[in-house]
Amino acid sequence: MTAISPAVDDSGSFRDDVKVISLIGVAHFFSHFYILLLPPLFPILKDAFGVSYVELGLFVMAFSGATGVSQIVCGYLVDRMGAKGILIGGLALEGLAFLLIGLAGSYGAGSYWAVLGLMGVAGVANGVYHPADYAILSASVSERRMGRAFSLHTFTGFFGGAVVPGTIILLASLFGWAVGVALCGAAGIAAAAALLVFGRSLKHEPGADKRRKPGAKADAGPTPASVLLSPPILMCLVFFTLLALSQGGINQFLVSALNALYGTPVEEATVALTSYLFGTAGGILIGGQIADRTRHHNRVAATCFLFTAAAVLVVGSVALPLWLLVALMVGQGVAQGIIMPSRDMLVRSVTPPGAMGKVFGFVSTGFSIGGIVSPLLFGFLLDQGQPSVVFHVVAAFMAVSLVTVFTAVGERRRDDPAA
Structure with missing residues (x-):
């Protein structure tokens, strides 16, 4: 089994840990926010595109299928390349996809297929969060606060899902559904820029495991x-x-x-x-x-x-x-x-x-x-x-x-x- 040191370097300050958890929380917030961004609009989109609920369900299917595949790939990439750049790039790409969905929606019923394709792109981008988030938290947060870090990570994601229905319905009532979705996409791009500027404390190197003694190797295991x-x-x-x-x-x-x-x-x-x-x-x-x-x-x-x-x-x-x-x-x-x-x-x-x-x-x-x-x-x-x-x-x-x-x-x- 992996050699685990009883004297793990756990000197990270409370302030540093809070910063890391907050930044990762912002990313996970947008992950769940985007997952639920279009479903509250389905009664509106049904008329806007002139399609059935099954055809609207293809939006979610394309998103989920792309996420399921890309999540596995992103896990390998995180281990090989490090997590920070992959996380920021994924958030920026997903925000861009929803910005383009909003722009495409401005062209009416004929934009259905464009939106379907962009939901696939958004799903690919959404696959970065769990591999990258947990890798960064594991490498950056003090061991004594790791449990609370994981709990708050889950909370921020579900909080993102909780605020999206009211947010998108309000934006749709004020500006129309297409502009509302575009504004939500732009917010994700801005969040990615913030992580790029303030994310110096987000640490993760390929193969990093702060619990392992220097030079120790894991057994092959089952x-x-x-x-x-x-x-x-x-x-x-x-x-x-x-x-x-x-x-x-x-x-x-x-x-x-x-x-x-x-x-x-x-x-x-x-x-x-x-x-x-x-x-x-x-x-x-x-x-x-x-x-x-x-x-x-x-x-x-x-x-x-x-x-x-x-x-x-x-x-x-x-x-x-x-x-x-x-x-x-x-x-x-x-x-x-x-x-x-x-x-x-x-x-x-x-x-x-x-x-x-x-x-x-x-x-x-x-x-x-x-x-x-x-x-x-x-x-x-x-x-x-x-x-x-x-x-x-x-x-x-x-x-x-x-x-x-x-x-x-x-x-x-x-x-x-x-x-």
Whole structure:
């Protein structure tokens, strides 16, 4: 196994750590911000382009598919070339892609294919964040603050997703959807410039690992195939995929489904979605505290899945006043956020020593799989005039996810009785 020094150089100051976490947080904010930038506009884009919801879902599919492929490639590039330049370049490219999407949208319905291609470009750029962010945090932040650094990294991403619906709907109402998207793209380019100017403290060199003694070499360890194709890891991949499918149904189609099912105005439905996303961001911080205080991470996740599945069924079955809809969506969001730290700890509990990097990279492809399937599935249901079924399917994915969190641990114990 890798030789780990008990006397790791951990002399970084609090101020330096805060600066690094803040800069990386800005980048991760825009990652999630751009993931959800177009879905709140789907009811508007449907008329603007004269297309179906399935065709709009291709935007998300192109983005997710490109991210899934580029994330693996970017991981290798980060290890070979260092992370800082790749992170800044990816953020700048993604901002440019959305700036061009806004400009293309000014030309009307004929720009659909241009927007679809640019969503693929944006997806490629989005693949830089996780490999580069975690490499920089690991190499730059003091070891004693690493856990909080990872937690805040996750929080800033979900916070970015939480603010986007209200932001883009407001910009669209003031300037039109195309100008609003272009302004959001320009903001990403400005953020990349800020990282370039102020990012001197972002440290990561090829092959860097601050925990390793100078000159120490890692053992070969288990082969990637034997680790990644083991039953508990495959079950975690299924878990991540189901989680992405259920989240995709809400994140991408809640506004459209509420509008189609109950005639909920886009602005009110956007309030409900925003409440859910802010609840998720807050739930992540709560979940971090819970995850540090329990070993039963599967029970935590299962409890939250039960609550969210029941709440989704209520929303899809009864027309609720806005205040009650918002309250239920906040509750769902908090429960989903609590799942996130337990999700990561669950994966860690079934991962053999020395395999964290490749395992997390592998199971995270479940997000891309879900991102490809969910827009087609839920877009099809809306096109068929079945908005209530959207909520039923989301609840079903949550219920099956509940089963996987127990199965993964059970498989690990059968593989390793000492686990």
